[in-house]
Each structure stands twice: as C-alpha cells, then as structure tokens.
Amino acid sequence: MHIPVLAEQVIGFFNELSPEAPRLILDCTLGGGGHAIQLLATAQQVRLVGLDRDRQAVERCRERFAGSGQRAAALHANFSDAAAVLEDCWDTLAGELGLGAGPERAFGFILADLGFSSFQIDSADRGLSFQGNGPLDMRLDQSQGQTAAELLNSLDEREISRLLRRGGVGSEASAVAREIVKRRPLRTTADLVAVCEKSVPQARRSPGRSPATTVFQAVRIEVNQEFAAIEALLRAAPELLSPRGRLAVISFHSLEDQLVAKAMRKWQRSEMPAKLPVKQVNDTLGKLLTANAVTPTEEEIEANPRSRSARLRVFEMH
Ligand SMILES: C[S@@+](CC[C@H](N)C(=O)[O-])C[C@H]1O[C@@H](n2cnc3c(N)ncnc32)[C@H](O)[C@@H]1O
Known part of the structure; x- marks a missing residue:
C-alpha cells in the first residue's frame, strides 16, 4: 500500500x-x-x-x-x-x-x-530495491530504455564514476565504478549490493545506512533520466x-x-x-x-x- x-x-x-x-x-x-x-x-x-x-x-x-x-x-x-x-x-x-x-x-x-x-520499490522484479534480490532493471517505464544492467555493463569506468557523482555518491564513486567494471557482467541487484559492500570501506559508511543506498539512487536517476x-x-x-x-x-x-x-x-x-x-x-x-x-x-x-x-x-x- x-x-x-x-x-x-x-x-x-x-x-x-x-x-x-x-x-x-x-x-x-x-x-x-x-x-x-x-x-x-x-x-x-x-x-x-x-x-x-x-x-x-x-x-x-x-x-x-x-x-x-x-x-x-x-x-x-x-x-x-x-x-x-x-x-x-x-x-x-x-x-x-x-x-x-x-x-x-x-x-x-x-x-x-x-x-x-x-508498489515499485516493493516489487523485487523492478530491481529498485537493494533489500530483495531481483533483475538489475530500475526502469520506471519498463516498456522502453536501457536497464541498469545494460547501462553499467556497457559504460566505461570514468562514465560510471561520473554518473554516480551526479546522483549524489561522494568520493567513493571511483572505487565503486572500478569494482563494477571488475565484476561485470552485473545481472542482479545482489550483484550491485556486493560491489558496494566491497568498495565502500567501513569507515566511510553512515551508521544505520547501507552503502548501497546512494549508489542505487544514482543509478536509478541515470536509468530514468x-x-x-x-x-x-x-x-x-x-x-x-x-x-x-x-x-x-x-x-x-x-x-x-x-x-x-x-x-x-x-x-x-x-x-x-x-x-x-x-x-x-x-x-x-x-x-x-x-x-x-x-x-x-x-x-x-x-x-x-x-x-x-x-x-x-x-x-x-x-
Ligand atoms: C511517489 S510516487 C507517486 C505517488 C502518488 N502521489 C500517490 O499518492 O499514490 C511517484 C510516481 O511517479 C512516477 N514517475 C516518476 N517519474 C516520472 C516521470 N518522469 N513521468 C511520469 N511519471 C513518473 C513513478 O512511476 C511513480 O509511480
């Protein structure tokens, strides 16, 4: 609801x-x-x-x-x-x-x-949430456009780093971009969560907030322009x-x-x-x-x- x-x-x-x-x-x-x-x-x-x-x-x-x-x-x-x-x-x-x-x-x-x-965040098949595992899609309009997986599997490391920064990710953007490129192809939301867990050091994490929060936000913003x-x-x-x-x-x-x-x-x-x-x-x-x-x-x-x-x-x- x-x-x-x-x-x-x-x-x-x-x-x-x-x-x-x-x-x-x-x-x-x-x-x-x-x-x-x-x-x-x-x-x-x-x-x-x-x-x-x-x-x-x-x-x-x-x-x-x-x-x-x-x-x-x-x-x-x-x-x-x-x-x-x-x-x-x-x-x-x-x-x-x-x-x-x-x-x-x-x-x-x-x-x-x-x-x-x-409705959208609770449907794992939309790929918007880092809490349940689902396809790395994130499109609000599933009838058109590139999915998050297609985007992250095709851009180069610098472009990924830039899109992460534009969407609010701080200085860890380059480390996350490097890890994405290393682990490609990404297919599921769990793949992207694993990237965030690996590339954001404990010391840079806000208490009670998953390091995936801002990364998912930034990718969603880009996918949906x-x-x-x-x-x-x-x-x-x-x-x-x-x-x-x-x-x-x-x-x-x-x-x-x-x-x-x-x-x-x-x-x-x-x-x-x-x-x-x-x-x-x-x-x-x-x-x-x-x-x-x-x-x-x-x-x-x-x-x-x-x-x-x-x-x-x-x-x-x-
Ligand atoms: C926060 S919800 C709106 C909830 C609504 N006000 C209600 O009370 O149920 C945002 C909605 O906006 C839609 N949306 C986001 N960006 C959009 C866009 N550029 N054009 C049209 N719809 C969009 C999403 O698909 C989503 O269904």
Missing part, C-alpha cells in the same frame, strides 16, 4: 486556490492514486488528468477512478512530455471529462510527487498553468529539491534591473508560497518512514 506523502498539506494548498483558478488538476505522478483520490474528494466540480510513466500505475489508477463518475483520466506518459501529450489528446480528454469550452490546458493545480512508489525530466516539467509548467494556478512539487532528495527551488526562485525574481524607473512593471511569473520547503510532521514520519526526506514547494502564478 502506498501512503501519499504530505497529503494534508497538498490538499490545503489546493483548497486555498483563488476562485479564479479552474478546479482542473494535472497529477504528473499518479503512482497509487493516493493524492489524486483525495484531491477529487475535495469537491464535485474537481476534474483531474493524471500521468505516470509506469503502465501498471496507470492501470491501477484507471480502476480506482472508475467510481469517480468520469471526473478523472489516467494517461501512460513521461511528465517531461506533458505539454505535447496533452496537446495530442486534449479534445478527447475534454470530451471525457466534460470540460466544455475554455482555455486549453489551463490547469489550476499541477502536482508532481517525484521518485518511486511503494530523472533530472532531465524534472527540468522539462519545470520549463513546461508555467505554460500549462492558468492565471493564479499553483504548481506543487514534492521531492525526496536534495538534488531534485535544488532544481525545483532554483526554478521557482527564478520565476519570482524580476528580470528588470532594480534601479530602472519601471519598477511598477511586473515581469515576474508569480510568487513562491513556501519560503522554506514544507516538511512532514514527526507523526507523519512515525506513521510513514518513507516521508522522512520529503520536501514540498509550491508556486502560484499571477
């Missing part, structure tokens, strides 16, 4: 939307449909379009939405392609959800709850939002959160030099509603340890 993270806070930001903003939601990361179902339950007029790059997640959500009286649709898509996908199927979606006439693709609320769901997808979504979001629409992003590690924070801060900064006598011209996109990221309460962390590292940032358009 996947428990939606920071759900109360997300619902709060949705309920406080300006009356001007349409109650049309784009959920970029449907997962188990937890946030989506709670958002739909806030009011009968709410409509939701949901995306997920994992086909199983989309099928699961279609079943969950069956009882919502045609107020929600689920599409199999990478959110990096959101603008193009929505453009292609907008007429059908608008018909299905009874959206009537109105500005195209003007969402009042966009949610992205990044990373992976409990996660940073590029977030950057593409951040480029598209201002065009997809209606006036007074809100973008809410939940991230689970500092590298993702930095991308989100940087983009949102840039959107609220004026491009005009402060000294020009045109100060009254407002060329910002809107305002950041979360000066500091919103984090879960102690009670939420206790009930759902997966929420521990979650950080929510919300931006509102003018």
Whole structure:
C-alpha cells in the first residue's frame, strides 16, 4: 500500500486556490492514486488528468477512478512530455471529462510527487530495491530504455564514476565504478549490493545506512533520466498553468529539491534591473508560497518512514 506523502498539506494548498483558478488538476505522478483520490474528494466540480510513466500505475489508477463518475483520466506518459501529450489528446480528454469550452490546458493545480512508489520499490522484479534480490532493471517505464544492467555493463569506468557523482555518491564513486567494471557482467541487484559492500570501506559508511543506498539512487536517476525530466516539467509548467494556478512539487532528495527551488526562485525574481524607473512593471511569473520547503510532521514520519526526506514547494502564478 502506498501512503501519499504530505497529503494534508497538498490538499490545503489546493483548497486555498483563488476562485479564479479552474478546479482542473494535472497529477504528473499518479503512482497509487493516493493524492489524486483525495484531491477529487475535495469537491464535485474537481476534474483531474493524471500521468505516470509506469503502465501498471496507470492501470491501477484507471480502476480506482472508475467510481469517480468520469471526473478523472489516467494517461501512460513521461511528465517531461506533458505539454505535447496533452496537446495530442486534449479534445478527447475534454470530451471525457466534460470540460466544455475554455482555455486549453489551463490547469489550476499541477502536482508532481517525484521518485518511486511503494508498489515499485516493493516489487523485487523492478530491481529498485537493494533489500530483495531481483533483475538489475530500475526502469520506471519498463516498456522502453536501457536497464541498469545494460547501462553499467556497457559504460566505461570514468562514465560510471561520473554518473554516480551526479546522483549524489561522494568520493567513493571511483572505487565503486572500478569494482563494477571488475565484476561485470552485473545481472542482479545482489550483484550491485556486493560491489558496494566491497568498495565502500567501513569507515566511510553512515551508521544505520547501507552503502548501497546512494549508489542505487544514482543509478536509478541515470536509468530514468530523472533530472532531465524534472527540468522539462519545470520549463513546461508555467505554460500549462492558468492565471493564479499553483504548481506543487514534492521531492525526496536534495538534488531534485535544488532544481525545483532554483526554478521557482527564478520565476519570482524580476528580470528588470532594480534601479530602472519601471519598477511598477511586473515581469515576474508569480510568487513562491513556501519560503522554506514544507516538511512532514514527526507523526507523519512515525506513521510513514518513507516521508522522512520529503520536501514540498509550491508556486502560484499571477
Ligand atoms: C511517489 S510516487 C507517486 C505517488 C502518488 N502521489 C500517490 O499518492 O499514490 C511517484 C510516481 O511517479 C512516477 N514517475 C516518476 N517519474 C516520472 C516521470 N518522469 N513521468 C511520469 N511519471 C513518473 C513513478 O512511476 C511513480 O509511480
């Protein structure tokens, strides 16, 4: 069972939307449909379009939405392609959800709850967890792209070291890359765990944390091109939002959160030099509603340890 993270806070930001903003939601990361179902339950007029790059997640959500009286649709898509996908199927979606006439693709609320769901991490055959043994796959969309095994068995040592560093691995990246090359071909998650056990010395390990944690994170980020997808979504979001629409992003590690924070801060900064006598011209996109990221309460962390590292940032358009 996947428990939606920071759900109360997300619902709060949705309920406080300006009356001007349409109650049309784009959920970029449907997962188990937890946030989506709670958002739909806030009011009968709410409509939701949901995306997920994992086909199983989309099928699961279609079943969950069956009882919502045609107020929600689920599409199999990478959110990096959101603008193009929505453009292609907008007429059908608008018909299905009874959206009537109105500005195209003007969402009042966009949610992205990044990373992976409990369904994905708990299925050993996805290869996302270092706890159970399974094929070294890690693709969130298993219908395309290279698996982690294909990637690690083909790149050279320097490229592997670089991808590990990009994904958050520290100075042990080169030792891990060397050990990967030495033990190739890697086939299973246990093979990659064995690499980490061998190449990260006891003295460099954080207490209570497997040395495989960050290595698995870095490889998963590369396999799924996660940073590029977030950057593409951040480029598209201002065009997809209606006036007074809100973008809410939940991230689970500092590298993702930095991308989100940087983009949102840039959107609220004026491009005009402060000294020009045109100060009254407002060329910002809107305002950041979360000066500091919103984090879960102690009670939420206790009930759902997966929420521990979650950080929510919300931006509102003018
Ligand atoms: C943390 S879960 C979302 C959970 C969901 N909010 C809920 O309450 O059940 C993240 C989901 O995002 C999906 N995902 C990750 N990156 C994606 C991308 N670039 N495009 C579309 N879906 C993505 C994953 O497949 C996963 O199902």
